[in-house]
Amino acid sequence: MDYIRTADALLEEMRSRSGEWDWLRRHIMPHTQADADQEENPAADNRRLHSTVACESLHVLAGAHLMYITPTGQQWFSLKSGREGNDKRSRYDEWFAKATEITHKALANSNFYTVIHQCFLDRCLTGTGCVFCDTLPDGSLNFTHIPTGTYAIAEGRNKIVDTLARLFKLTPHQAVEQFGADKLPQKIKDAWEDPKRRYTEKHQYLHLVIPRPGADFGHDLVNPLKMKWASVYLAWGSDKTVIQEGGYNEFPFLVTRFLRFGESPYGYAPGMNVKEEIKATLKLERVMDVLGEVAAFPRIMMLADQVGEIDMRAGGRTVVKQNAVSANMPREWATSGRYDVGKDRIEDKEEKIRQAYYVPMLQVISSVDRQMTATEVNAREGEKVLTFSPSMTLFVFDCNTLINRAFSVLFRQGKFPTADMPDELVVQDQGGSEDFEIKIPSVSYNGKISQAIERAQRNGGDYYIQNALAYTQATNDPSMLEIVDMRKYARFLYENSGAPMDCLLSEDKLQKLDEQRAAAAQQQTQLEAMQGAAKAGRDMAAAQQAAQS
Template sequence: MENLANKISSRLTTLQSLRKPHEQVWKECFDFSFPIRGAGFNSEVVTSSTIQRKKSQLFDSTLTDAARTQASAIISGLTPANSRWFGLDVDHASDEEKRWLDQSADVLWRNIHNSNFDSAAYEGNLDLMSAGWFALYIDTDREKGGFVFQLWPIASVYCDTSRADEKIDIVYRCYELTAEQAVNEYGDALAEKVKKQAEREPSSKIRFVHAIYPRKDGKQGEVAKKLPIASVHVDLDNKRVVRESGYNEMPVVIPRWMQIPQSVYAIGPVSDALPDAKTLNEIKRMELANADLAISGMWIAQDDGILNPQAITVGPRKVIIANSVDSMRPLHSGADFNISFTKCEQLQAAIRKIMLADQLQPQNGPAMTATEVNMRQQLIRQLLGPIYGRMQAEYLQPLIERCFGIAFRAGVFADAPESLVKKYINVKYVSPMARAQKFDEVTAISNFVQMAIQSAQVNQGVLDNIDFDKATRFTGEALGVPAQVVRTEQEIETIRQQRAEQEQAMQLQMAQQQMMAQQGAEQ
């Protein structure tokens, strides 16, 4: 155990040195967007006065507003709380399997949003805008049940990878507990001097690290110390393992915006707008300084024996004794506010364009036509499409896998069909952005069907080119229609058979009536 503690402590030192070159960039990005979220880098002590001082140095909020707009757009496009944004699927699924998968996806989605996911995800996306990554820890609520999501401050998280594809699978999180909290959490696993320290100084701080990494020869369903993902808590001050367990899936989700070459870390879109934000902030600072002169004025006075400039207080309803009116007069500052206003508007527009806020926010002006709306949606899809692709791979996929594993082991789902035992369950995304990416295909089907119907007025056989059942099903899936609303193929076949029998019975009845009518006429 001592060797394990020393190994983890040594690895932590290495990870800290590897992350340090990037910290200054992240810190600057946070300072000009969300100062409160960037506290803690470079061993900075986090206090309310420190955060307030950083806020007071910001003279323009354009970057903050633009980053918040893009974060909100990503959340509403990826994980909206008011509609299901994912489904479960298997290859060649039967109707029974589809029903179970759809019901399970609905139960899973509701449990995710019944937890604190929405608040944690929003704050995580703010970190994504500034630093380009965030760390979201997913676990079970031990007291109330369900999921619990913890957004770890990225200043305390260190990452690495053991994989060739550079996907993060090693996470170290540093944290502090008071001596009293440590005893309540870890008990007898602590060193004796920590227990004594808790008695003498219960509020003193103890440093810990939580190491999460792949465990060799680990298997799902085993005891905690043999699970695929290792979890080790180490007392750094005493080099002592205080808890060792494991996870069936990677419990920490770490999506990245744009990966830094030769590093597992990333940078966010705020870094692209940072030069403009710095320039804008400096212009605003000078503008406010000159505004003070423009409002209160600047004066020049001559000490002529009667007028003493050092004793003069300029203000309303004050009489100044002077030898001549020329002894004191206003002095123009020479500032040109028109240049400042024009330059600020240019920089603000540039920041909004870099952060895509100029496209994501509602447009002013007259109501757009359907064509204009469609073109704007296509533009937004083109701008955000690559971002959503990476977020699906590094954010949504591991998040759903972790939540599904927790829920399945807890017995939340109904009994699964036996045919699913050996099948791999895929995640399909039906979020607004995922549906928007299929909108072109839906539009193409709609236009094709309309063209065929018009052509059918000349040649009815044209409609034979279209499989209306498949077209309807594809359109429904692309638009995110719930599976409960769409009838199964077996149900449709039953309905059509009943309809055919009814039509046949009606035809037979009509034939009998006609025959009786003819017989009556002959008589």
């Protein structure tokens, strides 16, 4: 495969969209740089080109991603069996619960939450965010944020991103450490041998990850050149050369889009809906600045012969001639302006910017000026998360790739329990070797948006049970309660409460508990029967004795 031509084509398509990304960065969040060559110390006239309201709204929306989708310290997703209606599913629930906790712990011990916040900022700013998932030398997970504008993507037929080419820079020291000196171009070797250039000079590289046709079956021990995704590093200078080729069993990038628009694989940013408002706000602010300066330091009109005679100091005195008095000179000139009208127009446009970033719906509940009941709190929380749910749903679709990657890495490292491992996860090599392929389990998301949906299910279940209890108490007919599997409903409530899964009894222990209860009930029945028979014997003997007397 011609990797260079493929990468060039992908990057060319990406650059066709870089104009709107640059505009969004410049006018909303100018310190986010897609490339190190951008101006680090902008001139004074370029420092007021961004909207502070848009920047604040962007941070609110990105913070809502962390709060409602990937909350730190909470289990925001769960691994589940992919076999619906299987008898073994309940048996494996405990294994999947432990695997979920192990995966969350691995993410918490890595730099995931720091990097995902940077990804969310890009997702809300440019409409597309990207994270690279790999491992450190000790095997722990490691994540890298890939800024928008430095990578190009392509999708498979299912609209999932499966191809990515990214540009990045390394010093000669970093390049030799990562790739070794043998395959590097001569100019990079020369820079590495120069102590003055080894740690300061930077060269550009390209990493291309693309599906490999006819990939072999197997795990990490299989030849990397036959894995499902080809991983190619190229020195992307004047002489584009391949310096390393390997592979991945899973696509190692999370590429998440805020909203989809048309056939483009890139996302649609919320700021695109308010570009005119942002530009108008910036223009009005400049006008208002001028108006405020004029009000504080008014323009003065004077006669030509008064130049140098006007005292502008506080309490200063200016002596004028009679002809100047007749001409009403000096006097303020062109200082009138409606500051209140300009302020109202700015506020109207700023409100539209906040609405584009969902800020009114994401305001904290504590800002309400009265005490709310628990019902009102749940209702307002539900309104917020359900309004935000379309973007969350798209993130769930995109994030499956990242969770599958993390799960597979931990699985191959032997981090999960080996006892009662679900057989559905491992697909053995048809050739009979020890090589295997991991079949990814289902993923259930437990963020606040998913919790709002599950809360509605829970409220419906509680409503039914309350009515069933009332009916049973009134009629002594248990038929309404008998149709509900109370143990399954109790497990649903427990799993969605956020309580630790280690405290939940496994199905095997519950089965033993049922057997113990059945045995105890049987013993009790036998004891009552024996006691009844003994009492009947005593009553009969007493009756016979009474008859004889």
